[in-house]
Amino acid sequence: MPELSYREAVRDALSQAMRKDDDVFIMGEDIAEMGGSMGVTQGMLDEFGPERVRNTPISEMALVGTAIGAAMQGMRPVAEVMYEDFLTLAAEQVVNQAAKHRYMSGGQLKVPLTIRTQGGAGWSPGAQHAQQLEAWFVHIPGLKVLFPSTATDVRGLLWSAIYDDNPVVFFEHRTLYGLKEEVPEELEPIPIGQARVHREGEDVTVIATGRLVHESLAAAEQAEEDGVSVEVVDPRTLQPLDEETIVDSVKKTNRAVVAHEAVTRMGFGAEVAAVIQHQAFDWLDAPVERVGAKFVPLPFAPVMEEFVVPHQAEVYEAIMRTVGRNGH
Amino acid sequence: MATDVSLPRLGQGMEAGTIVRWLKSEGDQVEKGEPLYELDTDKVTQEVEAEASGVLLKILAGEGEEIEVGKRIAVIGEQGEDVEAEAEAEVEVEVEEDEQEEGSPGAAREEERERGREAAADEEPAADGAQPSRVNGRIKASPLARRIARERNIDLSSLTGTGPEGRIVAEDVERAAATPAHATVGAAPLEAEVVPLTSIRRTIARRLTKAWEAPAFQISMSADMTRAQALRERLRDQKVTVTDVLTKLAAIALLRHREVNAHFADDELRIFPSAHVGLAVATERGLVVPVIKEAERKSLVQLAIERGQLVERARDAKLTQEDLEGGTFTISNLGMYGVEIFTAVLNPPQAAILAVGAIEEKPVVEDGEVVARPLMAMTLTCDHRAVDGAKASEFLRELKTLLEEPGLAL
Numbered sequence: 063m064p065e066l067s068y069r070e071a072v073r074d075a076l077s078q079a080m081r082k083d084d085d086v087f088i089m090g091e092d093i094a095e096m097g098g099s100m101g102v103t104q105g106m107l108d109e110f111g112p113e114r115v116r117n118t119p120i121s122e123m124a125l126v127g128t129a130i131g132a133a134m135q136g137m138r139p140v141a142e143v144m145y146e147d148f149l150t151l152a153a154e155q156v157v158n159q160a161a162k163h164r165y166m167s168g169g170q171l172k173v174p175l176t177i178r179t180q181g182g183a184g185w186s187p188g189a190q191h192a193q194q195l196e197a198w199f200v201h202i203p204g205l206k207v208l209f210p211s212t213a214t215d216v217r218g219l220l221w222s223a224i225y226d227d228n229p230v231v232f233f234e235h236r237t238l239y240g241l242k243e244e245v246p247e248e249l250e251p252i253p254i255g256q257a258r259v260h261r262e263g264e265d266v267t268v269i270a271t272g273r274l275v276h277e278s279l280a281a282a283e284q285a286e287e288d289g290v291s292v293e294v295v296d297p298r299t300l301q302p303l304d305e306e307t308i309v310d311s312v313k314k315t316n317r318a319v320v321a322h323e324a325v326t327r328m329g330f331g332a333e334v335a336a337v338i339q340h341q342a343f344d345w346l347d348a349p350v351e352r353v354g355a356k357f358v359p360l361p362f363a364p365v366m367e368e369f370v371v372p373h374q375a376e377v378y379e380a381i382m383r384t385v386g387r388n389g390h
Numbered sequence: 391m392a393t394d395v396s397l398p399r400l401g402q403g404m405e406a407g408t409i410v411r412w413l414k415s416e417g418d419q420v421e422k423g424e425p426l427y428e429l430d431t432d433k434v435t436q437e438v439e440a441e442a443s444g445v446l447l448k449i450l451a452g453e454g455e456e457i458e459v460g461k462r463i464a465v466i467g468e469q470g471e472d473v474e475a476e477a478e479a480e481v482e483v484e485v486e487e488d489e490q491e492e493g494s495p496g497a498a499r500e501e502e503r504e505r506g507r508e509a510a511a512d513e514e515p516a517a518d519g520a521q522p523s524r525v526n527g528r529i530k531a532s533p534l535a536r537r538i539a540r541e542r543n544i545d546l547s548s549l550t551g552t553g554p555e556g557r558i559v560a561e562d563v564e565r566a567a568a569t570p571a572h573a574t575v576g577a578a579p580l581e582a583e584v585v586p587l588t589s590i591r592r593t594i595a596r597r598l599t600k601a602w603e604a605p606a607f608q609i610s611m612s613a614d615m616t617r618a619q620a621l622r623e624r625l626r627d628q629k630v631t632v633t634d635v636l637t638k639l640a641a642i643a644l645l646r647h648r649e650v651n652a653h654f655a656d657d658e659l660r661i662f663p664s665a666h667v668g669l670a671v672a673t674e675r676g677l678v679v680p681v682i683k684e685a686e687r688k689s690l691v692q693l694a695i696e697r698g699q700l701v702e703r704a705r706d707a708k709l710t711q712e713d714l715e716g717g718t719f720t721i722s723n724l725g726m727y728g729v730e731i732f733t734a735v736l737n738p739p740q741a742a743i744l745a746v747g748a749i750e751e752k753p754v755v756e757d758g759e760v761v762a763r764p765l766m767a768m769t770l771t772c773d774h775r776a777v778d779g780a781k782a783s784e785f786l787r788e789l790k791t792l793l794e795e796p797g798l799a800l
Binding site: 316343344345346347348383386 | 532533534535536537552553554557559560561
């Protein structure tokens with residue numbers, strides 16, 4: 063099986079779709095000659111030409127709006143928004159237009175649009191270039207929201223996003239681009255709305271997204287040494303949420319930790335915790351623990367950034383709290 | 391001007407009562423004469439009317455509390471009158487426990503502050519004003535622990551929690567389930583269901599204990615009920631029962647032997663010119679003894695109607711104090727339960743009580759022949775301070791004669 067980095071996996075999904083299907087094209091800021099600010103689209107201009115690898119002006123609103131128009135005309139555009147922080151600039155197009163057209167037209171229109179974007183801390187990007195804003199978009203009916211954490215998942219899910227007839231906001235994590243994973247020889251589409259159980263365990267379920275999937279897997283190893291068996295579940299699709307897999311897992315382990323890099327407060331994890339308490343109430347042996355960033359704009363100083371966002375240690379401590387033991 | 395509502399004395403000997411239910415809430419408009427609350431006194435539950443019109447400003451006695459006669463139980467007055475301060479001073483009012491739902495205020499706080507709170511939570515004092523029985527009323531246990539306990543019938547209050555903040559977690563319940571009671575040394579203590587005494591039960595206990603002080607004796611006779619039953623058969627359509635026949639004939643016998651139709655009152659005997667016959671009636675709430683007044687003057691049909699009404703009121707807990715007062719003699723009949731012979735405990739201050747059993751076919755020797763006769767055993771319990779054995783025997787023989795030959799009652 064070939065080994066691909068997360069970045070290469072994104073590029074592979076885009077390229078395969080564009081080879082297969084003339085309706086698929088990509089557009090974004092500096093994605094052509096420069097290959098994107100994260101290098102995801104490097105080399106694609108040479109293969110597909112400027113008609114299908116389109117640089118846009120520095121206007122997220124114009125770029126997303128144009129992509130919506132193309133999608134409604136039957137194309138399957140993939141728009142890249144350089145940082146998810148900049149989705150705020152395109153929010154009108156995403157929230158009020160893309161999410162609404164199919165519903166408001168009674169199904170006469172559809173918007174098969176994929177908006178790729180990335181974010182995440184860990185490299186001192188400061189307060190305006192590393193936020194995790196997935197919670198904003200899972201709150202909007204009409205949007206699908208994906209957040210893959212591995213090369214296999216990002217490749218299979220990006221494919222499904224491109225071929226979904228609804229607008230998909232596709233979050234990638236900056237610090238995961240270099241992460242390698244063996245991927246299937248043939249690209250295997252991963253259905254939207256299906257969680258992945260990364261690791262089976264008996265005592266605690268950690269439901270983690272993005273970078274925290276990897277922190278949680280490390281924390282699970284650590285807890286295992288202390289005799290606590292941890293199951294790690296990555297929803298991968300935040301909207302629609304695979305509640306069944308999560309609830310089944312918690313019914314088995316009786317304890318749950320939700321973990322993401324976004325701030326804890328009002329975060330995606332709060333929704334997961336609510337689903338768990340409602341559907342697995344009689345199975346819970348401890349309060350659902352939440353792990354996330356402190357409620358503060360992300361600091362630039364590396365030590366401060368390290369302090370604000372969660373890592374393996376925070377997940378480990380939360381795991382231990384659910385079994386009534388102090389982490390360390 | 392606020393009017394105090396006090397617990398009334400509704401009958402002789404009533405010392406306390408229990409408010410079963412308030413029919414008005416605080417703040418309601420109340421008209422004088424309107425039912426205000428239901429009161430459970432010695433053997434009676436009845437509605438009590440408001441003594442004044444106005445707004446029910448304050449309820450001072452909670453439902454289910456036993457209150458002494460004369461205690462202030464509510465205040466009626468004009469809207470806006472302040473009765474709080476003086477009211478609270480007089481009678482303790484049940485204070486609703488503060489809602490101390492775990493977590494709900496903390497949920498809005500930041501995670502790390504929440505963690506800090508956990509450590510402090512151990513020292514949280516019990517909510518002020520909580521009733522002692524409620525201090526530990528809320529058991530801290532995880533939902534899973536609760537479910538397992540529910541499924542295996544384990545009493546959570548018997549467990550010690552080992553989870554954070556002393557929470558009972560599933561493991562604690564599992565451990566309890568794995569340790570069967572017989573594995574411990576000796577037998578497990580038997581948990582009795584604790585039932586607080588109702589007002590009526592308390593009255594029964596008090597009066598019968600008092601009865602036990604009397605030097606009592608018993609005498610027994612059996613009566614051939616052939617003719618009494620025949621009489622009853624003829625009046626079956628009027629719903630006349632053996633008890634009615636017995637009541638009527640006992641009343642007549644009592645007037646012929648009035649020493650038995652008496653009260654013993656410490657330093658005197660009270661001998662009555664008419665027989666008020668009490669009938670012991672079993673109800674779900676306990677024993678009550680409604681009284682048929684002047685039984686000797688009533689026809690069997692009248693007696694049957696009156697008995698029917700009293701028994702129905704007794705079963706519905708609707709007897710009035712008047713229904714229960716003034717008895718001079720009591721009949722207790724357990725015949726319908728198949729009891730053959732029993733003795734009854736005196737119903738003070740009455741001098742005597744008659745216990746009757748079932749009518750049963752028994753072999754009887756008549757003129758050297760053994761024949762079957764329907765016999766009913768009667769046992770008379772007497773207070774020896776009021777009645778001597780000879781007098782008691784005369785009365786009982788009179789009653790036996792009347793039962794065997796009802797025509798002699800004319």
